[in-house]
Amino acid sequence: MKQFKHFPPESIDYVLSEIRLDDYEQTVSNICNQISEYYQRLPKFDGKKPKLIIGLSGGIDSTIVSHLATRAVGAENVITINMPAYDEDESIEKSNLVSRVLETEHYIIPIKSIVEAEVQNISKYFPINSEIETGKIRTGNYASRARVAVLYDIAREVNGKILGTGNRTEFVQGYAAKWGTPISFDFGVLDDLYKVDVYAIAEVLGVSQEIIDAVSTTGYYKGQSHEEELGATLEEQDVAAYLLFEKGMSKEAIVKEFGASADYLDSMLQRYSRSADKRAIRQEHVALRNFGGDNVQ
Numbered sequence: 001m002k003q004f005k006h007f008p009p010e011s012i013d014y015v016l017s018e019i020r021l022d023d024y025e026q027t028v029s030n031i032c033n034q035i036s037e038y039y040q041r042l043p044k045f046d047g048k049k050p051k052l053i054i055g056l057s058g059g060i061d062s063t064i065v066s067h068l069a070t071r072a073v074g075a076e077n078v079i080t081i082n083m084p085a086y087d088e089d090e091s092i093e094k095s096n097l098v099s100r101v102l103e104t105e106h107y108i109i110p111i112k113s114i115v116e117a118e119v120q121n122i123s124k125y126f127p128i129n130s131e132i133e134t135g136k137i138r139t140g141n142y143a144s145r146a147r148v149a150v151l152y153d154i155a156r157e158v159n160g161k162i163l164g165t166g167n168r169t170e171f172v173q174g175y176a177a178k179w180g181t182p183i184s185f186d187f188g189v190l191d192d193l194y195k196v197d198v199y200a201i202a203e204v205l206g207v208s209q210e211i212i213d214a215v216s217t218t219g220y221y222k223g224q225s226h227e228e229e230l231g232a233t234l235e236e237q238d239v240a241a242y243l244l245f246e247k248g249m250s251k252e253a254i255v256k257e258f259g260a261s262a263d264y265l266d267s268m269l270q271r272y273s274r275s276a277d278k279r280a281i282r283q284e285h286v287a288l289r290n291f292g293g294d295n296v297q
Contacts, residue, residue, distance in 0.1 A: 006236045006264035015239040015258065016196050024200045027288065028068065031189065034286045035072035035163075038187050048159035049077070055151055055165065055181055056080035056106070058094020060211060062165040062182075064198055065189045067205045069163055070102045079160060080104045083111045083150055085143045085220050097208060111146045118142050140220035144180030164188035164285065169195050169241045171282075173268065174275020175230065183278055188285030194238045232264060240268045246291060 004012055021027050035052075042050035052069050056062045069078045080102075082095035092108055099106035119128050119139060129135040151162050164185030166176060171191060176183035190198060195216075202212050216226040216234065227233055232240070243249045243258070244265065251265045 002233055002235070004233060004236055006232055006261040007239055008259045011258040011260070012235050012239055015242060016235060019194050019196055019238060019242050020200065021197060021288070024197075024204045027197070028071075028201060028204050030288065031068050031286050032072040035069055035187070035189065038284070039073045039077070042161060045159040051077055051079050051155075051158045051160040052163055053079045053081065053151055053155055053158075053160040054163050055147055056082050056095045056098060057091045058082070058096075058098055058211065059091070059214060059216060060198055060202060060207070061167055061190060061216075063094075063098050063207055063211050064201055064205065065163050065165045066098055066102055066104065067207065068189060068201075070104060071205075075103045075105075078102075078104045079154070079158065080106045081151065081154065082106070082108050083147045084108070085111055085115060086222060087112065089222075094211060094214065098211065101208070109150055111143060111150065114146045115139060115143045118146075136220070136224075140218060140224075141177035141180060143220045144177035144218070147181045148179065148184045161186040164283065165190060167191070167193050167195055167198055169234075169237050171279065172241045172245045172275075173230065173237070173271040174278045175226070175271075176278065178278050178281070183281070185283055188283055191282075191285035192288035192291070194242065195234045196238050231267065236264070237268075240265060244268060245272065246289075 039050065039052060044050070052073060054062060054066050054069060056066055066078065066080055080095065080099050082092055084092055095106070095108070119130065119142075122128060128138050130139045154160060155162060162185040164182055164187065166182035166188065167190040170176060170182070193201070199212065217224050218226070230237060239258075240254075240260070243254050244251075249257075251262060251269065254260045254265060255262050
């Protein structure tokens with residue numbers, strides 16, 4: 001059973017029940033229709049039919065996007081690409097599992113050598129110590145941008161468009177490298193979905209339990225996880241994001257009504273404030289909720 005540090009369990013259960021959409025079967029249909037409509041607008045280029053490209057880590061978000069895209073436009077029009085950043089990366093086998101199920105055109109393109117070359121080069125001027133936290137962040141951010149560079153290079157070759165895999169809870173926290181994954185794309189799929197929505201959709205789509213149970217990670221180094229890096233469970237992140245930025249509640253009101261940790265809400269608000277520039281580059285995406293702009297008190 002998960003241990004929550006920032007909200008009591010009863011508050012988590014109550015708010016998640018409010019967040020969840022009414023009908024996830026219908027949500028899947030809605031998303032697929034919007035992906036299909038986007039795809040139908042894409043022109044041929046040099047006689048090449050468009051392709052939808054997904055950076056497939058084998059994590060829950062990219063797996064869901066891959067399932068939805070193939071359902072929307074057919075596997076023959078989807079390319080999935082795994083870009084491991086270190087040796088023996090578990091994402092390789094997970095992405096292979098997903099691609100085998102979906103029958104997508106799939107590639108493994110390691111970026112370890114690209115990242116190592118950059119670390120060696122830039123360290124001549126601005127040293128990077130990848131053993132400490134700041135060095136890990138710099139290295140991870142570069143890996144994130146390297147992945148985007150790979151995706152767009154391939155997109156140019158095959159007349160492709162990149163599908164975004166970032167979700168709503170990551171978006172309001174700015175949990176992405178600017179101009180890196182998962183914030184740089186042509187058409188976003190999960191932008192209006194909280195993590196609880198993503199897992200509900202996984203159940204509807206029949207996603208492998210191995211993928212559902214996997215720890216959420218960026219995959220920039222072994223042992224990294226979203227929950228550890230952000231200091232809260234995925235459920236707590238959903239709840240805080242919903243109450244602060246969709247409901248527009250003040251920190252004080254959330255502490256009083258839901259028994260939340262004021263320090264954690266402060267950290268969420270700080271991440272939101274610091275990432276305003278990232279939200280400014282938002283691209284077209286599947287629309288599921290009418291946020292009408294984020295509300296912050």
